[in-house]
Amino acid sequence: MTRLRALSLVLCAALGGSLSAHAADPIKIGVSAPFTGGSSPMGLSMRDGVKLAVAEINKAGGLLGRQIQLVERDDEAKNERGVQVTQELINKEHVVATLGYANTGVALASTRFYQEAKIPVFDNIATGSSVTQQFLPPEFPDNYVFRNAAYDGIQAHMIVEEAVVRRKLTKVAILNDDTNYGMLGRGDLEKALAAKGVKPVAEEKFKIKDVDMTAQLLRAKEAGAEAILTYAIGPELAQVANGMKKLGWKVPMIGSWTLSMGNFIDNAGAESEGVRMPQTFIQEPNTPKRKAFIEAYVKAYNPPNGRIASPVSAAQGYDSILLLAAAIRQAGSTDGPAIRAALENLKEKVDGVVTVYEHPFSHDNHEAITANIPVIGEVRGGHVVYAYEEERKNPLRLEKH
Amino acid sequence: MAILLQLLLSGIALGMIYAVIAFGYQSTFATSGTLNFGQGEALMLGALVGLSLAGTISGGPYLNYWVMIPPVLIFGALQGIVVERVAVRPAIKTRSEFGWIMSTIALGIIFRNVAENVWGRDDLPFPSPLPTEPLHFLGASVLPMELLVVVGALLMMVGVEVFNRRSIYGKAVVATASDRDAAGLMGINTSLVITFSYALSSMTAAFAGVLIAPVTLTGASMGTALGLKAFAVAIIGGLNSGLGVVVGGILLGVAETTTGFYVSTGYKDVPGLVLLLLVLSVKPSGLFGKTTIKKV
Numbered sequence: 065m066t067r068l069r070a071l072s073l074v075l076c077a078a079l080g081g082s083l084s085a086h087a088a089d090p091i092k093i094g095v096s097a098p099f100t101g102g103s104s105p106m107g108l109s110m111r112d113g114v115k116l117a118v119a120e121i122n123k124a125g126g127l128l129g130r131q132i133q134l135v136e137r138d139d140e141a142k143n144e145r146g147v148q149v150t151q152e153l154i155n156k157e158h159v160v161a162t163l164g165y166a167n168t169g170v171a172l173a174s175t176r177f178y179q180e181a182k183i184p185v186f187d188n189i190a191t192g193s194s195v196t197q198q199f200l201p202p203e204f205p206d207n208y209v210f211r212n213a214a215y216d217g218i219q220a221h222m223i224v225e226e227a228v229v230r231r232k233l234t235k236v237a238i239l240n241d242d243t244n245y246g247m248l249g250r251g252d253l254e255k256a257l258a259a260k261g262v263k264p265v266a267e268e269k270f271k272i273k274d275v276d277m278t279a280q281l282l283r284a285k286e287a288g289a290e291a292i293l294t295y296a297i298g299p300e301l302a303q304v305a306n307g308m309k310k311l312g313w314k315v316p317m318i319g320s321w322t323l324s325m326g327n328f329i330d331n332a333g334a335e336s337e338g339v340r341m342p343q344t345f346i347q348e349p350n351t352p353k354r355k356a357f358i359e360a361y362v363k364a365y366n367p368p369n370g371r372i373a374s375p376v377s378a379a380q381g382y383d384s385i386l387l388l389a390a391a392i393r394q395a396g397s398t399d400g401p402a403i404r405a406a407l408e409n410l411k412e413k414v415d416g417v418v419t420v421y422e423h424p425f426s427h428d429n430h431e432a433i434t435a436n437i438p439v440i441g442e443v444r445g446g447h448v449v450y451a452y453e454e455e456r457k458n459p460l461r462l463e464k465h
Numbered sequence: 466m467a468i469l470l471q472l473l474l475s476g477i478a479l480g481m482i483y484a485v486i487a488f489g490y491q492s493t494f495a496t497s498g499t500l501n502f503g504q505g506e507a508l509m510l511g512a513l514v515g516l517s518l519a520g521t522i523s524g525g526p527y528l529n530y531w532v533m534i535p536p537v538l539i540f541g542a543l544q545g546i547v548v549e550r551v552a553v554r555p556a557i558k559t560r561s562e563f564g565w566i567m568s569t570i571a572l573g574i575i576f577r578n579v580a581e582n583v584w585g586r587d588d589l590p591f592p593s594p595l596p597t598e599p600l601h602f603l604g605a606s607v608l609p610m611e612l613l614v615v616v617g618a619l620l621m622m623v624g625v626e627v628f629n630r631r632s633i634y635g636k637a638v639v640a641t642a643s644d645r646d647a648a649g650l651m652g653i654n655t656s657l658v659i660t661f662s663y664a665l666s667s668m669t670a671a672f673a674g675v676l677i678a679p680v681t682l683t684g685a686s687m688g689t690a691l692g693l694k695a696f697a698v699a700i701i702g703g704l705n706s707g708l709g710v711v712v713g714g715i716l717l718g719v720a721e722t723t724t725g726f727y728v729s730t731g732y733k734d735v736p737g738l739v740l741l742l743l744v745l746s747v748k749p750s751g752l753f754g755k756t757t758i759k760k761v
Contacts, residue, residue, distance in 0.1 A: 099586070100586040101586060101686060102587075102588065104586050104587060105587065242731070268730045269730055269731055270730060271733075271734075273686070273687075273689075275479070275482070275680070275681040275682075276475055276479045278471065278472065278475035278476075278722050279472065279475075279721070279722045279723075279724075279725025279726040279730055279733065280725065280730045282471060283725075283730065298588070299588040302588075302682065303682070309599065310599045310606055310607075310608050311606055312599060312606050326587075327588050330589070330590050331589075331682055333590060
């Protein structure tokens with residue numbers, strides 16, 4: 065047994081030696097996200113944002129003298145598929161770090177393996193509050209899960225603030241899908257409502273691919289709801305909006321950031337008008353960095369009508385690789401623990417699309433997006449725009465930890 | 466009262482969507498004792514071909530909604546012939562009891578992947594040929610398109626029934642359905658009849674696709690969940706009864722909406738499945754199915 069172990073150690077050392085011998089080998093970074101199904105606009109926009117940043121980095125000479133190579137895998141928004149992809153990325157592709165996850169469930173199921181392998185994993189879309197909270201001290205001395213998306217705790221608070229405080233709609237119904245995302249988001253909404261002393265008049269759920277929302281909407285309507293708060297993804301949200309029209313019942317729809325997805329806006333058509341949601345990024349060139357990003361994205365991928373399918377995902381994808389690259393540069397190596405340590409004490413000021421990141425993470429804080437960064441977006445004429453003019457005029461919102 | 470009416474109307478509209486898909490399972494089961502488990506995919510292909518012709522996604526619209534229907538029907542029939550030739554005929558020839566199950570499922574997956582590559586993976590809106598403003602009566606509302614689904618489904622079923630009873634070709638189908646060997650001895654080309662029944666089955670599915678697409682969403686994955694629900698409806702109603710699928714569909718649709726409202730939206734799908742189990746244990750041939758005695 066000991067001899068076997070010794071032998072395998074030698075083998076590992078030999079392999080490691082042969083790997084490091086080729087210093088010009090590309091740095092492999094995994095991308096795991098849904099490229100198919102209802103969540104695909106998020107995954108694809110994010111991937112394109114990442115590719116845009118990688119092209120810029122590689123053109124400028126790469127990282128540590130090496131080029132970045134992306135290993136893209138479709139996790140199909142399925143938890144079990146995400147785990148499969150994860151194992152492939154870690155054990156077969158030997159990635160240095162992984163970016164992605166549009167779905168909270170997939171992120172929760174997959175990040176464990178990176179934690180065990182001591183490889184940093186960067187959640188740049190999925191917003192479930194617990195994603196970065198799974199591996200905390202004292203049980204786990206170091207946490208390898210980072211995020212640059214507005215987690216649900218922030219979003220739920222903003223949704224409730226918008227509905228209850230700004231618009232004085234106190235009788236609200238929660239409609240969510242029955243995935244991890246929808247159910248956890250509903251919990252966050254309940255908490256945020258309770259903090260304002262409000263109890264939802266109805267809480268209804270539905271399944272992915274449900275085509276009829278009559279029962280859910282009628283229950284909300286009968287309970288006297290003045291607004292609908294949602295936690296679901298594009299296609300089903302569109303069925304909710306279309307269902308309201310069918311019942312001839314129109315109340316404001318306010319929900320998580322997924323209400324900005326192209327497949328919600330297209331499928332709901334005119335019914336998407338006026339819908340509001342928290343956004344970390346709105347496709348509006350109100351800073352030089354954003355202007356350059358939007359122009360480069362539209363030029364490279366030519367999205368229909370010049371509208372990025374999920375602008376938030378594209379921007380966060382772009383920023384996530386910038387943050388990671390800065391950490392690798394600072395660490396001077398592609399060693400997992402060294403990158404993690406560099407991320408937790410990032411010295412470089414990273415000029416991203418969403419914001420300018422100054423010390424975005426620390427050992428105990430792995431959320432780059434703070435409560436003051438997201439703004440409220442509104443759908444107008446098929447585009448997501450700023451709901452409040454003062455937020456549009458005041459684009460640069462720095463993190464407040 | 467208005468609420469109950471609304472739930473009933475929505476349930477019926479939903480149920481007719483299931484019924485119109487379930488109808489496709491029947492025609493092949495009657496003639497060959499086999500089913501196309503890719504029925505949901507046949508529906509999806511019909512809807513997407515229809516969308517390419519009548520929508521703007523491939524540079525159209527080339528045809529308006531009504532003119533688009535005949536080409537979609539022809540496409541559906543051809544697709545059904547492919548399914549029969551590739552997946553079912555070899556299994557029937559070798560008298561394989563279950564080979565067709567796997568091969569129709571496999572073909573369905575292939576069709577879905579092809580559709581994902583041709584039309585993309587996202588859900589797309591299908592332009593409605595009728596006004597999208599709901600009609601109101603007695604406090605309940607219903608979309609004109611939902612009425613069209615009900616009317617279209619019924620017309621289609623009546624059409625097939627009349628064809629079977631009145632035309633000589635239909636009689637060949639009925640004869641093959643009641644006894645394939647005897648029909649063969651009487652000079653009926655039964656394998657051609659089976660091919661025809663597959664063409665008919667996929668044609669109804671394609672028609673169902675363009676009929677329901679404006680109310681649901683259109684995309685490569687639209688058929689999977691609906692195909693399964695429709696299969697449950699076909700079992701509840703009986704695999705050899707046209708009336709059965711209508712009643713089964715409406716039962717399932719109404720059960721879903723009323724349970725969703727009166728019990729909890731979390732339990733929406735439970736009564737339908739309980740009904741399925743009940744039917745299977747009490748009357749396995751379905752509510753309106755004829756019991757067949759299998760001699761061995």
